[in-house]
Amino acid sequence: MSPATRQSHLDPRAIALLLGCCLLWGINQVAAKAALTEITPLWQAGLRSAVAGVLVALWSWARGVPLLTRDGSLGGGVLAGLLFAAEFACIFVGLQFTSASRMVVFIYLSPFVVALGMPWIAHGEALSRRQWAGLLLAFGAVAFAFAEGFSAPHSPRQWWGDALGVAAAVLWGGTTLAIRATRLGAAPAEKTLLYQLGVSALALCAAAAWAGEAPPASVSWRLLGLFGFQAVIVSFASYLAWFWLVRHYAATRLAVFTLSTPLFGLLAGALLLGEGISARLVLALGALAAGIVLVNRR
Secondary structure, three states: OOOOOOEOOOOHHHHHHHHHHHHHHHHHHHHHHHHOOOOOHHHHHHHHHHHHHHHHHHHHHHHOOOOOOOOOOHHHHHHHHHHHHHHHHHHHHHOOOOOHHHHHHHHOOHHHHHHHHHHHHOHHHOOOHHHHHHHHHHHHHHHHHOHHHHHOOOOOOHHHHHHHHHHHHHHHHHHHHHHHHOHHHHOOHHHHHHHHHHHHHHHHHHHHHHOOOOOOOOOOHHHHHHHHHHHHHHHHHHHHHHHHHHHHEOHHHHHHHOOHHHHHHHHHHHHHHOOOOOHHHHHHHHHHHHHHHHHHOO
16 A cells, blocks of 8 residues: 555544554453463464464455465565564563563553654654654553552563563564565555464474473463463454554554553453552543544644
8 A cells, every 4th residue: 555545644443443452452461471371481472373373364265365476575574574573572581570560661662663763664654743742641651550560670680571671662663664664565464464473473483492492281271261362362353453554544643552552451450350440540541542632633
């Protein structure tokens, strides 16, 4: 899709899809952390990509989406897949050394990477001062919501997990930029996602074997549920929706919405686990909404 046909503003359908994705991603962070008690991080990430990749291939076959046509997207697809694999390797390994709340704050530096890089790819997506203020306000809302957990020490090697969180943010932003800067940006969403799932499945499973990680000896119903949610609902369904959005809408407008993901995670914990909705969360949600409006207001 050319820049001329890509929509620069988000319509109600895009906003609904974005909020649905962010809600699922917020719950996914909890599922990934919980599953680490039964499966090692690299095997979890690699097998998740493999299962989701098979589902994308079947979905594409059923819908008649061409995946093998030569459209010049191979180079961009391999690059995006390697970045995608490295991102999740950083997240899953980093969660062993730092808390989920700290990881969340560092991962969601990603919209800044997209905002800084997109003007070099599409000049029309450069943020104005007002939009930069909105992005900073939205990120500040996330940092404020997680401030208590962020300040609590987790382990002596917490700095290593934090560093991996920052690396994951750069890699996530880099993946979005790679898609938009190459012919992958004009490919079907199914093909874009399959590149990333296929390459990351191979890379992560190979990394798991190289690192000496043992695959799970047995699969409990608990692990099956946690893993199934990550593979089917998140890696297949929500990522397919996300790459469709990246193909049709301005990346900088999409990126700021991802900052709602960690707050949705807190909100889901409050509603599903009875953890209570604090005044801090309410204030953070209000600031986040204000920031998103500043970035996306016409």
